[in-house]
Amino acid sequence: MIVLTEGNFKNRVEAIVSQIPRGRVMSYGQIAILCGNPRASRIVGGIAHFGNSELPWHRVVNKSGGLASGFPGGKQSHKRALEDEGIVVTSGYQVDMSKLLWRPQ
């Protein structure tokens, strides 16, 4: 349940990311849309870097299902984090969005 409207965009993004279930992934654009700004996808990325490091940012990928470039440790770390959650990552650092993309209820 995502009902956190504390004015701050950053807060909403962090809230949504923290609600992503294990074994599921989400795209920056999707999160931006859920926050109310379909064009704030870049902001999500910015918040990901300066936001709460306690949140599962590794479950956040781009629309193509590709892993983020600025992830701490590189894509390699990102890929490993996803695999640790049971998510299958291809050698091209891509995940099956068709099945792993989490859809908020």
Add this chain to the structure above:
DNA sequence: CGAGTGACCGCAA
């Protein structure tokens, strides 16, 4: 307060 930046997305050639 102002300017720069960004882990993106969508469309056009």
Add this chain to the structure above:
DNA sequence: ATTGCGGCCACTC
């Protein structure tokens, strides 16, 4: 199908 470019908003310094 692949590559290149622009845009948009919020956050940080």
